[in-house]
Amino acid sequence: MSLAVLLIPIALLLTFYRLVLDGDKPVSVDAAPVFQQAQQAGLFPVLVPQGLGDDWHATTATFRRAENGATLRIGYVDPDKDPIQLIESNVPSDVLLPAELSKDAKPIGQVRSEAGVWRLYDARPGEKALVMADQSRTVVLVGKTGSDNLEALADTLR
Incomplete structure (x- = not known):
């Protein structure tokens, strides 16, 4: 009986957190x-997602400059x-790709989109990646x- 006195309030709090406060929502x-800060910097052309559905959630956003470029x-x-990261950078791709995908990442195919042709990579264990590189980014x-x-x-991406 004394255990029920403890468990019932905990269950009610968890239910309130999940249903009323959207506790499971990212x-x-x-x-x-x-995106605007990166565009105003003018260091590379910035692609911005247009028309992502309501079931996509941006959870982090940063723009940083370093000695070898901006990211x-x-x-x-x-x-x-599942987590996905969009990375746009003018750091040389021979430096950027091993750091982001691992040194062992291998291209396994190609994908076309309105933004261009992407290479599909098998990256770190359990990760896939699409990479599009040109002279500027x-x-x-x-x-x-x-x-x-x-x-x-x-x-x-547009």
């Missing part, structure tokens, strides 16, 4: 000011609740998700 941030990072939670989509969610995000 924390969302507004990435628009960070924009936006973290997302996809509709399957490298764009990386990497996450522990299926390539279909990576392609869905790539299709929205």
